[in-house]
Amino acid sequence: MSTVLLGLGLVVGLAMVGAAALALVTRSTVTAVLAAGLVSLLASVLFVVLAAPDVAMTEAAIGSGLTTFLFFFVMGRIRREGAK
Amino acid sequence: MAQIALATGFVLILAGIYGALTNRDILRMIVAFTIADTGVNVVLVAVGFLPGRTAPILDAAVPVAQAAERIIDPVPQALVLTAIVIGLGITALMLAYAYRLFRLRGSLDISNFTELKW
Amino acid sequence: MIRNVLIAGLVALLGVAFWTLAAGYVPDAELNRTAAYYAANAQTDVGAPNIVTGIIVTWRGLDTLGEVTVLFLTSAIIALVLAQSKTPPGASGAGFLPSGELLTTGSRMLLPLITLLGAYVIMNGHLTPGGGFQGGAILASGVLLMLLADPSHRFAHSVIARVESISGLAYVLVGLAGMALAGGFLDNGILPLGRFGAMLSAGAIPLISVLIGLKVGAEFSSILESLEETEDA
Numbered sequence A: 001m002s003t004v005l006l007g008l009g010l011v012v013g014l015a016m017v018g019a020a021a022l023a024l025v026t027r028s029t030v031t032a033v034l035a036a037g038l039v040s041l042l043a044s045v046l047f048v049v050l051a052a053p054d055v056a057m058t059e060a061a062i063g064s065g066l067t068t069f070l071f072f073f074v075m076g077r078i079r080r081e082g083a084k
Numbered sequence B: 001m002a003q004i005a006l007a008t009g010f011v012l013i014l015a016g017i018y019g020a021l022t023n024r025d026i027l028r029m030i031v032a033f034t035i036a037d038t039g040v041n042v043v044l045v046a047v048g049f050l051p052g053r054t055a056p057i058l059d060a061a062v063p064v065a066q067a068a069e070r071i072i073d074p075v076p077q078a079l080v081l082t083a084i085v086i087g088l089g090i091t092a093l094m095l096a097y098a099y100r101l102f103r104l105r106g107s108l109d110i111s112n113f114t115e116l117k118w
Numbered sequence C: 001m002i003r004n005v006l007i008a009g010l011v012a013l014l015g016v017a018f019w020t021l022a023a024g025y026v027p028d029a030e031l032n033r034t035a036a037y038y039a040a041n042a043q044t045d046v047g048a049p050n051i052v053t054g055i056i057v058t059w060r061g062l063d064t065l066g067e068v069t070v071l072f073l074t075s076a077i078i079a080l081v082l083a084q085s086k087t088p089p090g091a092s093g094a095g096f097l098p099s100g101e102l103l104t105t106g107s108r109m110l111l112p113l114i115t116l117l118g119a120y121v122i123m124n125g126h127l128t129p130g131g132g133f134q135g136g137a138i139l140a141s142g143v144l145l146m147l148l149a150d151p152s153h154r155f156a157h158s159v160i161a162r163v164e165s166i167s168g169l170a171y172v173l174v175g176l177a178g179m180a181l182a183g184g185f186l187d188n189g190i191l192p193l194g195r196f197g198a199m200l201s202a203g204a205i206p207l208i209s210v211l212i213g214l215k216v217g218a219e220f221s222s223i224l225e226s227l228e229e230t231e232d233a
Helices: A003-025 A029-049 A053-083 B002-022 B026-048 B064-070 B074-105 C002-023 C033-046 C051-059 C061-083 C101-123 C132-149 C157-181 C205-228
Strands: none
Touching: A003 A029, A003 B002, A003 B026, A029 A053, A029 B002, A029 B026, A053 B026, A053 B074, A053 C132, A053 C205, B002 B026, B002 C002, B026 B074, B064 C033, B074 C033, B074 C051, B074 C061, B074 C132, B074 C205, C033 C051, C051 C061, C051 C132, C051 C205, C061 C157, C061 C205, C101 C132, C101 C205, C132 C205, C157 C205
């Protein structure tokens, strides 16, 4: 394990913890959903560093892509119904 | 490396559980659950990681004869692969129920749903 | 107040448990016996260079069948839950903002490429990182792009349902064929293993990957669709 990869892992891990904290403390739900998607995206980078490319692909496509849009679809439905 | 990922995953699980227990908004609780889900996946992959080895794919860089000395544990990866897919299914189910609850009360605040409270 | 103390106590207890686990963790120096078996027999048993795909599709194929069943149940339950909450007539359809020119044109250009990438990832699942789940998710992102570009466009539910059920049925049939012709349920030896590392090799793994990809893609598409639609969901 070279020092570069170790540093990359450290930075990504810290960024994930920061994004998770942001998702918990922010007041806006949209920001929280986006921060959770960011946690997933950074997790897929961490999986590549951990020599798991299969898992990284799945996490990038499903965890950060489809999940975020599911949240936005439901939030859009709720907003449309709440507005009328 | 494995220790860093392990610590990150555990912190994410704790943050997710704390957020799911303290938030009042149902959507925010679901967001916290997805964070805890990601944390569990990171911990599982980190446990399968062995230092100085490479991904479990046999090619020119990893000949079959030396595979057992060169690759990391493939079993946790297969496990996490299925866990991610099921995680999306669980999130979608929770969101559908959240929408139903919103239709019922016109609100997403968990303190408005007191039927099962004691 | 007492609630916050309880929550803090619970999280602190979990934190202590996790701390003990993380502090005492030492990475193994050797592969454990299961992993060593998989590594040593990947070429002779399944013929797939990507061991993760070999585990998912063949060695633990029954679990994968159970998993796609769980996904099917999820999409069915979501459709059921949302079908009981019909919006009142007259309130539907008007809430859509028209999507911009950029998104419409861009999706027309990107959709074939995304579908192609999905097919590539599925077909090369046993050689490179990828496989049925990843490719299915990529196909579903193509459907997602279509939904975003034209929200009022209606998909043919029956086509998605048919793709899903036919691929599921074929998956079970391939598994039964493994029982009849090869070593057991979902054994990939029903087709010749071929040359190690070639595109059409590893027995039935490419076939099963295609089936899993179609099934997962159809299930994700139907989940996305039923959560997105307001009109007749």
